[in-house]
Amino acid sequence: MLYGRAGEQERIERLLAAAGTGRSGVLVVRGQAGIGKSALLDHAAARARDMRVLRGVGIESEAELPFAALHLLLRGGLDRVHALPAAQAAALRGALGLDDTAPVNRFLVGLATLSLLSELAGDGALLCLVDDAQWFDRASLDALVFAARRLDTEGVVMIFAARPEFHATGLPELPLGGLDGEAAAALLPPGLPPQVRERLIEESGGNPLALIELPAALTAEQRAGRLSPVGAMPVADRVREAFQAQMAALGEEARTALLIAAADGSGELGTVVGAGASLDGLESAERSRLVEITGTTVGFRHPLIRAAAYQSAPVTRRLAAHRALAGALAGSASGGAADRRAWHLAAAALGPDEAVARELEEAAERARTRGGGAAVAAAYERAAELTADPVRRSARLAAAALAASDAGLMSRAAALADRAAPDVDDPGVITALIQVRTHREFESGTPLAAGRIIMDGVPRVAARSREQATWLLVEAVRCAWFAGDARSAQEAAASLRALPAVGSSLVDGAFGLTRLLGGDTGGGIELMDRAVDGHAAEGLGVPGLTFIASLCLPLDRPGRHEEIAGRIVADCQRSGMIGWLPMALHDQGLAQGWLGRYGEARATLNAGLRLAADLGHEHRLTHLTCSLAWVLAHQGETEDCRALATRGVARAERQGLALAAVVGRWALGLLDLGLGDPEAALRRLEEIPPSPVAAPAADQAEAAVRAGRPERAREPLARYLTWARHVRRPSSDAIALRCRALVEDDEAHFAAAVRLHERDDRPYERARTQLAYGEWLRRARRRADARARLREALETFDRLGAEPWAERARTELRATGDVPAAPRRAGDPLSVLTPQERHIVRLAAEGASNRDIAARLFLSPRTVGYHLYKAFPKLGIASRGQLAGLTRSADGPGADGDTGR
Numbered sequence: 001m002l003y004g005r006a007g008e009q010e011r012i013e014r015l016l017a018a019a020g021t022g023r024s025g026v027l028v029v030r031g032q033a034g035i036g037k038s039a040l041l042d043h044a045a046a047r048a049r050d051m052r053v054l055r056g057v058g059i060e061s062e063a064e065l066p067f068a069a070l071h072l073l074l075r076g077g078l079d080r081v082h083a084l085p086a087a088q089a090a091a092l093r094g095a096l097g098l099d100d101t102a103p104v105n106r107f108l109v110g111l112a113t114l115s116l117l118s119e120l121a122g123d124g125a126l127l128c129l130v131d132d133a134q135w136f137d138r139a140s141l142d143a144l145v146f147a148a149r150r151l152d153t154e155g156v157v158m159i160f161a162a163r164p165e166f167h168a169t170g171l172p173e174l175p176l177g178g179l180d181g182e183a184a185a186a187l188l189p190p191g192l193p194p195q196v197r198e199r200l201i202e203e204s205g206g207n208p209l210a211l212i213e214l215p216a217a218l219t220a221e222q223r224a225g226r227l228s229p230v231g232a233m234p235v236a237d238r239v240r241e242a243f244q245a246q247m248a249a250l251g252e253e254a255r256t257a258l259l260i261a262a263a264d265g266s267g268e269l270g271t272v273v274g275a276g277a278s279l280d281g282l283e284s285a286e287r288s289r290l291v292e293i294t295g296t297t298v299g300f301r302h303p304l305i306r307a308a309a310y311q312s313a314p315v316t317r318r319l320a321a322h323r324a325l326a327g328a329l330a331g332s333a334s335g336g337a338a339d340r341r342a343w344h345l346a347a348a349a350l351g352p353d354e355a356v357a358r359e360l361e362e363a364a365e366r367a368r369t370r371g372g373g374a375a376v377a378a379a380y381e382r383a384a385e386l387t388a389d390p391v392r393r394s395a396r397l398a399a400a401a402l403a404a405s406d407a408g409l410m411s412r413a414a415a416l417a418d419r420a421a422p423d424v425d426d427p428g429v430i431t432a433l434i435q436v437r438t439h440r441e442f443e444s445g446t447p448l449a450a451g452r453i454i455m456d457g458v459p460r461v462a463a464r465s466r467e468q469a470t471w472l473l474v475e476a477v478r479c480a481w482f483a484g485d486a487r488s489a490q491e492a493a494a495s496l497r498a499l500p501a502v503g504s505s506l507v508d509g510a511f512g513l514t515r516l517l518g519g520d521t522g523g524g525i526e527l528m529d530r531a532v533d534g535h536a537a538e539g540l541g542v543p544g545l546t547f548i549a550s551l552c553l554p555l556d557r558p559g560r561h562e563e564i565a566g567r568i569v570a571d572c573q574r575s576g577m578i579g580w581l582p583m584a585l586h587d588q589g590l591a592q593g594w595l596g597r598y599g600e601a602r603a604t605l606n607a608g609l610r611l612a613a614d615l616g617h618e619h620r621l622t623h624l625t626c627s628l629a630w631v632l633a634h635q636g637e638t639e640d641c642r643a644l645a646t647r648g649v650a651r652a653e654r655q656g657l658a659l660a661a662v663v664g665r666w667a668l669g670l671l672d673l674g675l676g677d678p679e680a681a682l683r684r685l686e687e688i689p690p691s692p693v694a695a696p697a698a699d700q701a702e703a704a705v706r707a708g709r710p711e712r713a714r715e716p717l718a719r720y721l722t723w724a725r726h727v728r729r730p731s732s733d734a735i736a737l738r739c740r741a742l743v744e745d746d747e748a749h750f751a752a753a754v755r756l757h758e759r760d761d762r763p764y765e766r767a768r769t770q771l772a773y774g775e776w777l778r779r780a781r782r783r784a785d786a787r788a789r790l791r792e793a794l795e796t797f798d799r800l801g802a803e804p805w806a807e808r809a810r811t812e813l814r815a816t817g818d819v820p821a822a823p824r825r826a827g828d829p830l831s832v833l834t835p836q837e838r839h840i841v842r843l844a845a846e847g848a849s850n851r852d853i854a855a856r857l858f859l860s861p862r863t864v865g866y867h868l869y870k871a872f873p874k875l876g877i878a879s880r881g882q883l884a885g886l887t888r889s890a891d892g893p894g895a896d897g898d899t900g901r
Helices: 006-019 037-047 068-083 086-096 106-121 138-150 181-187 194-204 208-216 220-224 237-248 252-264 269-274 279-287 303-311 315-329 335-348 354-369 373-385 390-406 410-419 427-444 447-462 466-483 486-498 505-517 521-538 542-552 558-575 578-594 598-615 618-635 638-655 658-674 678-686 695-706 710-727 730-744 747-757 763-779 783-800 803-815 835-845 850-857 861-875 880-891
Strands: 025-030 052-057 126-131 156-162 173-175 291-294 297-300
Touching (some): 006 126, 006 156, 037 156, 068 086, 086 106, 181 208, 194 373, 237 303, 252 269, 269 297, 335 354, 354 390, 373 578, 390 427, 390 578, 427 466, 427 618, 466 486, 466 505, 505 521, 505 542, 521 542, 578 598, 678 695, 695 730, 730 763, 763 783, 835 861, 835 880, 861 880
Parallel strands (some): 025 156, 126 156
16 A cells, blocks of 8 residues: 555556547656655556556666666567567667677667667557666667657657656656655554654654654654654665665775764754864765765755664764764754754763753743654753752653653653652652643543552642642642532542632533533523633643633533633644644534534544654543544444444443543433434433533433423433523523424424524534424424425535434425435535436526537437436426525535535
């Protein structure tokens, strides 16, 4: 399988397809060693199912033997040489040594090559693959390029694969660069921390061979995330030995220049020369095709050359190179140069050195402003290693651990925290260590255990810092919220009250969640609303904003939820706080689903799932899995929804994640309700214990009514009504009225619900109300009124891609005597049409008459009329005048909208 080469594969496949119709094509695939040129040739050979294939590979040792490569390429077709014109046949035989005749001239050999390729194609097609063309002998290459330039209608495809130094003027080229980030990441082994993956991708330049070789040589510590930003990545022995052979042939000046350039890594020619690399040495290395100098930049021609140049040098020479580079960077006003100088000094240090440690500490803080959490951790860790004073060393280890935790390196963070002295007194250090251990436990253990880590450690912090103790106790309440444990929340809240007064939105939110968990719905919602509305003036960072975002779900505020989550996502990406990003993506995706934007929600949640898996965040995987199942339930993705929800609920129960279990069970109940199985839905939804998240209770009440068990609707309805009365949102009030209308069989509640929905941002719930109202009106034999409601519901469900609900609306419409529109893909109203119907409808929408359309499409006017006759009912329209609006919708933004499928 080729990663990240879809465009290149498609281009080759177009050439092969054209050859099947008699058209010839040529392509030169150019790129550095290991970039995937041969893999593309393999792909071409695999796709050439009905073509004859010739393949030749250049051999460096035969590059001076005239026509050796041509013979290797053509040897499978030499039995057809006799079919060529006599002069050409003689020239080719002489060139290939098939007889004693010397070739007359190379022009005639090229012409003979062209004729033979045409002959071998015959009535079919021929694929000619030339690999490592840079090592073809000149005579063979001249003949092949001559033929390639003259190919036309022979049905021959010729593809050359060559290094960058190969040139064949006049032939179309396909430059092959490094893989993009996503494709490069796919080649890396699983389980690597994100910053290690990023470093490998950066060091490899997206080169597939380097992506495969570099990880294999990492030590266990390096695989866990400990990487120095200076020097080169380690490389496997067999690769190093291959490049060492080239380096050994160089003089001392060139080898020194290569080592300094490899240790530097920046590519700045001035720095490399300033550290002692001579221009003569660099030029010698360039002539040997090891480096390339462009302007003021020196770069290695292959990423593995840099690794080999660094790793093969003795340690004393590497240390000297780093000292020289630090000296060359001294005095620069650039923050980047100062960072590099600090790291070069650290790389050259042989023992504790407080001056260097301070420079690394400054580099760490500069990295924090640039959003490099992993870089912050690495700099503080190296600074700690160079620190003799145990107190200062523990402070630097704590800072490294916290930065590693923020970057998502949980195991690394825990290891760093464990290296700090246990009896440290500084409240900042204690708080950092508690946060690291809590974060890890929260994502890989249980929320209750995470909260207990805080409660056990907070007395030491409270005695010295009220503010830091406050934040830790807010976190303890959040842990209790995710576990659904009111007692733990109350314990944390009691400790929070015992502190000297600290007023903030975080404290309001913590007290509000505690009240909500304890059953005080009104008091809890009031405090939480105040927190969500008042947080903006406090300048909260990512952890604080994440807490505020978690309040929006029980407040039924998806718009604010998405707004805050979107800000957190942006902040995490900018600051490098990758450890918080899966949680932010979860919040953002859940809010998008709440707002009915299911395609966006699926994409966001899937991105969160991939990242959480990379980071090993077991809890977040569970939350994301359950939330994705909930989104899929709305769209009727039965198999995937059930698989995800079942797996998610089982994991949530093992991990003590009460909130995730609620969402997973809700997904299963909602799916059954949408599929028209209210009895199964009721059983699923009744498995959800009473929860501060009251939204599932509305579906439970509806399922009970539709299952003919109205008495089992009373308790969930009362619970939902209580919550909605305190939340006071148009959407929750409207849903409450819809539920009352179903339970009490009262049209007035339906009508009031429809009016309230006009003020909300929940199209799915609005359509649910329209559907329920339409069903009620149809049973009351008010068919015209029912059609209006049902059509609005159908239009919304179709647009959202909520297929089971759309089908229910269609069924109801048919029962009223209407002919509903056929199912359509979300975002594309013309997706219900055949290609022929679609084309005709577009022309009709532009104002063309049946006769005009018939003339343009070589059809009869009668046939055009027949297709329009079939299209109108599918589109749910009755006249030509309605077509323009539909086609504008199909052609507008998102016309081919991704529903995440």
